[in-house]
Amino acid sequence: MTSVAxxxxxxxxxxxxxxxxxxxxxxxxxxxxxxxxxxxxxxxALGAGGVRPAAADGASADGTLFPVVTLLLTVGVLLxxxxxxxxxxAAWLGAGRWQGIVITAAAxxxxxxxxxxxxxAPMLLAIAFLAAVMVLLQLAWALALxxxxxxxxxxxxxxFRFPPSSPWVIAGRxxxxxxxxxPLVFDEVHRLTAPAGGVLRARTLDGARLADIEWTLAPGQTxxxxxxxxxxxxxxxxxxxxxxxxxxxxxxxxxxxxDARPRGLGERxxxxxxxxxxxxxxxxxxxxxxxxxxxxGVAAGGLLLAFMWAQGWAVYALIQAPDLFLGGVTLERLLExxxxxxxxxxxxxxxxxxxxxxxLAAFLAxxxxxxxxxxxxxxxxGGEIGHDPGLWAGLFGGAALASLWPVDPWALSxxxxxxxxxxxxxAALWPPRxxxxxVTAGVIGLIVFAGLAAVxxxxxxxGLLGAAVAYPALVAAPxxxxxxxLGRRIRR
Amino acid sequence: MRPVTTxxxxxxxxxxxxxxxxxxxxLPNQVASVRVAGLSLLWWYGGVLAPMMAVLVAIRWFAPRPxxxxxx
Numbered sequence: 001m002t003s004v005a006x007x008x009x010x011x012x013x014x015x016x017x018x019x020x021x022x023x024x025x026x027x028x029x030x031x032x033x034x035x036x037x038x039x040x041x042x043x044x045a046l047g048a049g050g051v052r053p054a055a056a057d058g059a060s061a062d063g064t065l066f067p068v069v070t071l072l073l074t075v076g077v078l079l080x081x082x083x084x085x086x087x088x089x090a091a092w093l094g095a096g097r098w099q100g101i102v103i104t105a106a107a108x109x110x111x112x113x114x115x116x117x118x119x120x121a122p123m124l125l126a127i128a129f130l131a132a133v134m135v136l137l138q139l140a141w142a143l144a145l146x147x148x149x150x151x152x153x154x155x156x157x158x159x160f161r162f163p164p165s166s167p168w169v170i171a172g173r174x175x176x177x178x179x180x181x182x183p184l185v186f187d188e189v190h191r192l193t194a195p196a197g198g199v200l201r202a203r204t205l206d207g208a209r210l211a212d213i214e215w216t217l218a219p220g221q222t223x224x225x226x227x228x229x230x231x232x233x234x235x236x237x238x239x240x241x242x243x244x245x246x247x248x249x250x251x252x253x254x255x256x257x258x259d260a261r262p263r264g265l266g267e268r269x270x271x272x273x274x275x276x277x278x279x280x281x282x283x284x285x286x287x288x289x290x291x292x293x294x295x296x297g298v299a300a301g302g303l304l305l306a307f308m309w310a311q312g313w314a315v316y317a318l319i320q321a322p323d324l325f326l327g328g329v330t331l332e333r334l335l336e337x338x339x340x341x342x343x344x345x346x347x348x349x350x351x352x353x354x355x356x357x358x359x360l361a362a363f364l365a366x367x368x369x370x371x372x373x374x375x376x377x378x379x380x381x382g383g384e385i386g387h388d389p390g391l392w393a394g395l396f397g398g399a400a401l402a403s404l405w406p407v408d409p410w411a412l413s414x415x416x417x418x419x420x421x422x423x424x425x426x427a428a429l430w431p432p433r434x435x436x437x438x439v440t441a442g443v444i445g446l447i448v449f450a451g452l453a454a455v456x457x458x459x460x461x462x463g464l465l466g467a468a469v470a471y472p473a474l475v476a477a478p479x480x481x482x483x484x485x486l487g488r489r490i491r492r
Numbered sequence: 493m494r495p496v497t498t499x500x501x502x503x504x505x506x507x508x509x510x511x512x513x514x515x516x517x518x519l520p521n522q523v524a525s526v527r528v529a530g531l532s533l534l535w536w537y538g539g540v541l542a543p544m545m546a547v548l549v550a551i552r553w554f555a556p557r558p559x560x561x562x563x564x
Contacts, residue, residue, distance in 0.1 A: 028535075029517065029534060029538070032513075032534065032535060032538040032539055033513060033538065035538070035539070035543075036509075036510065036513055036538050036542055036543065037510065039543045039546060040506050040509065040510060040542075040543075040546050043506055043546060043549070043550050043554070044503055044506050044507065046554070047499050047502050047503045047506070047550070047553075047554045048499070048500075048503045148529065148530040148531055149530065151530065151531055151535065152527075152530040152531070155532070258525075258532060258535070259522065259524075259525040259532060259534075262517055265514070268514070272510065294551075296550050296551075296554045297547065297550050297551035297554075299550075300546060300547040300550035300551070301547055303543075303546075303547075304543045304544065304546070304547050307539070307543050308543075311539050
């Protein structure tokens with residue numbers, strides 16, 4: 001059972017677990033593709049390819065240093081992404097960003113440094129899952145809607161409008177915490193109020209002419225924007241929106257959300273290859289024996305349940321809080337209870353606390369499981385790397401410091417999974433006899449990945465080339481696999 | 493040539509489940525948007541059927557190979 005929990009905890013970090021409902025809410029069918037790949041990738045990774053040959057064949061120091069260092073860096077970046085998400089959640093819920101970061105990083109380090117707590121991953125994962133499911137069931141019960149009826153309601157909505165109970169309508173919220181990249185363009189006349197005043201910058205559409213305007217609003221002052229007007233990024237004042245008006249940036253209707261035209265084939269393949277190779281690197285590297293069939297079946301069941309939860313959470317959230325679309329759906333917004341008006345105190349706070357507890361427990365379980373994976377790979381060091389308090393203090397401390405600056409946790413996780421997948425994936429699937437062949441293939445894969453990722457900074461275009469730049473693993477993983485194949489033939 | 497193992501069949505089936513999502517989305521006349529029992533075909537497939545089939549595939553086809561007897 002423990003290995004099942006480890007598989008699930010390594011793979012379903014909070015960023016990945018929340019990435020699926022976020023994508024489902026933002027772009028229905030594309031989110032469905034992501035959820036399907038996240039569910040199937042670990043199974044393909046564990047089922048495909050061969051298992052590492054006996055330690056005597058390839059476990060020389062030159063063959064293990066590269067995977068250990070690569071996985072260490074991968075774990076560091078994954079911790080960074082998840083701790084940054086904790087900071088985002090804290091900022092979104094009105095606390096200090098540093099508070100979320102310190103709590104998660106300190107708890108994660110304590111758990112990994114204290115050996116007796118090393119076996120608590122299955123329990124933490126169970127707590128996370130039960131808490132998340134409990135909140136979802138409570139939401140479904142309060143709405144008196146089954147999952148199919150809930151999906152049908154979302155997919156039949158003529159438009160996504162601000163509910164009167166939305167925090168954006170009642171007290172307003174700071175625009176500065178909206179981190180999604182979707183433009184705040186209005187579809188209809190909308191009166192905005194600045195309860196505390198501030199500077200609002202907007203691009204208004206006057207006929208065919210665009211004009212950038214800056215208003216300095218007194219507390220309580222209102223401004224009216226028309227269809228086509230856009231609030232510019234950088235406005236950090238608190239704003240109150242009107243109830244029953246369309247949410248800027250939301251799909252035109254529920255039908256368009258449910259049946260949206262999916263992204264191109266190249267992009268979808270790129271996402272799939274990134275996640276598949278990442279799953280191989282995280283779950284297969286250093287694997288000496290395949291999990292038993294019954295355990296793999298239980299792991300598959302766990303992944304299925306997690307995907308079902310993600311779908312339910314996305315749909316119920318869209319019913320109760322269509323303001324999720326404002327500025328773009330981001331991960332931290334999915335850890336806020338979406339039904340402010342449905343529950344009275346103290347239920348509301350209890351459910352919100354349960355959600356946060358689920359997130360923290362999932363993070364701790366993932367930290368422990370990732371530490372375990374790293375230890376399993378370190379065959380020459382006897383797995384000691386997984387228990388070095390100094391090393392882990394540095395890893396958590398570095399990740400916490402880096403998290404003080406907001407980053408996109410999802411993009412960071414994809415970068416980590418893609419990089420690890422290109423460096424370790426091919427050799428983990430088809431283990432060569434000689435460690436050097438694996439290292440050469442991994443280095444080439446990593447170089448190609450880094451090169452394309454660097455090009456990504458200049459922006460990805462369209463088509464297959466654009467997909468290769470947006471998802472470097474699409475090219476880098478086959479490149480590494482080709483080098484591995486050549487190396488195996490030459491050294492045969 | 494290496495023999496095709498049950499695991500290989502399982503992996504191919506999982507890949508086919510992923511490919512099915514592409515094919516369904518590419519069908520003409522937006523067949524994937526047809527609603528059946530409140531849910532569109534694409535969502536039935538991608539959200540319910542394919543993940544459930546994946547669990548069955550994992551249970552049925554991912555049995556570890558029996559250990560081979562030691563060579564003399």
